[in-house]
Amino acid sequence: MEAHELVDVAFSVNGSSVSVSVPPRMHLADALREQLGLTGTHLGCEHGVCGMCTILVDGDAARACLLFAVQCEGAEIVTVEGLGSPERQHPLQEAFSHHHGLQCGFCTPGMLMSSYDLLANAPDHAGDDELPEQMSGVLCRCTGYRGILAAVSDVHGTHPDGVPGPRNCATRTLVGRGSGPASSQAPSGDVPADEVRAAAPAEVRIPTGAPSATVLVTSELRSPIAAVWEVVSDVSRLVACLPGAELTETLPGDRYRGRAGVALGPVKLSFEGLAQILDRDADAHRIRLVGQGRDTGGSATQADIRLHAEPGPDGGTVLRAEADLFLSGRIAQFGRALAGDVSRRLFEQFASAVDESARTGAVPDVRVAAPSPVRIAAGAVADAVRRRVRALRARLRRR
């Protein structure tokens, strides 16, 4: 391949088959971070000294900055994201937390992956006398060493013959940060290659693994259930009730293309996405849809949404929305709590728009009727701040 050409490389990351298009000189750490949005792999020196970018390649720890992505065709890669999830941490992650084996945290991904390799592949060399030398391949610059060694030693003691495998490896959609095309390959393999490469996803995938946030919103609507169901089951009206969302194309198989905008402070994301209704039960007034979207800036989101309408008091309706949200890329960095706050706000606005549409029979003009995404976000942030202040006051009172 010539120096300026992009090379397609297919490998597996944390259990997902992915392919990236990279220039030959792009190292694996950049491909993971920039093209796949896996920013857990940190970069320090980029010439093999500091070990921040340590990952597993075919089961062994390796420096992701000393490996060109083009060399990784067919490789099996595990990054710190694959080691464990917030809900299901790996024993090493729990031990690092318990022993305060991190201060600034910058070396933590490298330390975790290096120590995983040690305990999984060379547990005989993980005794306390050898441990400092064995962990010397990753540098900590904020003096967290003692806690790190204590954590590794602890896990070695509880798992002398090797640690459990990575806990968060599953097929999922990985989307990059916009510096180049990247795609997850559908496991069935029946999606044409050009469609997979398109900017917006072509196949709706049901997300797996632990969601980034789960939202449960119950709203009491004044409209009767029949009218509410009429809105909910009509996709064009349903989408119109969602602030910032727009339906652009109706596809066969109950699939829909659309876009949605989210703004959060200086962050403005515009998702191009695809949604599919998986289940529609008119008698029980239940509907389940999954959607996925990708921002040009490299954030990705997937959602598994269940809506359920029940008769409410005074002839009204109780609309229950439950959603599992899966975020990756830049948006994931905002933290789960904030993602949940924003989503909860969106659903509250959605419910009131449904109520209005059910009452008036009209399609609500979300640009007018619903607050702008910016205001929703601001409201969510204010809520979060208020909650934190309340929690702080409560703590102070208990003293």
Next chain:
Amino acid sequence: MKAAPFAYVRPGSLDDVLAELAGGDAKVLAGGQSLVPVLAMRLGRPATLVDIGSVASLGDLAVTDDVLRVGATVRQRRLERSDEARAVPLIGMVMPFVGHRELRSRGTVCGSIAHADPSAELPAVASCLGATIEVAGTGGRRRVPAAEFFAGAMTTAATAEEVVTGVEFPVARPGEGYGFGEIARRHGDFALAGVVTRVRVDDDGTVLDARLTGFGISDTPVTRDVTALLDDESGIRDLAADVVDTGGDTHGSTGYRRRLFTVLATRELQRARRNARKERP
């Protein structure tokens, strides 16, 4: 730091590798653990990298009665874990000091030898044991003794159009003992000074010969017959003054390196002698 742009090829056969190298301004990429930092710091900007990772014939690792043969794409960690490596006990002593685990996962044995860093451990092992390095070019294959292979800092007897295809380490004989020691700023980093030793004894425990290779102390590994110096500490000090000719740097002066060399040589020669006796029933 990012490498400058380069073209990348991954030939499937040795002939194709040689054809690519003959095109000029190409470098062989095996594990890349020494090459990539050079590229990242833009100390080197080859037009083409020739990845030899897909040449199946270069992945052999085998031991015979005489030699342990390690093919060009055999990674250091694979050798470290292999049963074959037991035939050369010095390999087992040295491997934990070759870079870090994370580097040995990708780094190759032959790559370290071909890179010929004067502070690296494996070239010193090859020198001390009198290994043979196999080199292939469009003109054919040739076998170069380690004593002739290391020509200078990062310079070898192999030309830019040749590729190291394998290295043969002599297997240990009864009565041989080994020593290895190095001083580095951090475990796994390149040594400020290091030594590899081999001592042979006969059935009575009498020393037949002793060899010592110093590394990190000159622009190539330096090997000497030190049979006469085994119990001669002032002789080792004189040897240090003779062979340690690398200049001082921020990590240590020439005098400090001579002191390190003296201490390490004395200690590791005695260790090799003890090991050699143990090996003799």
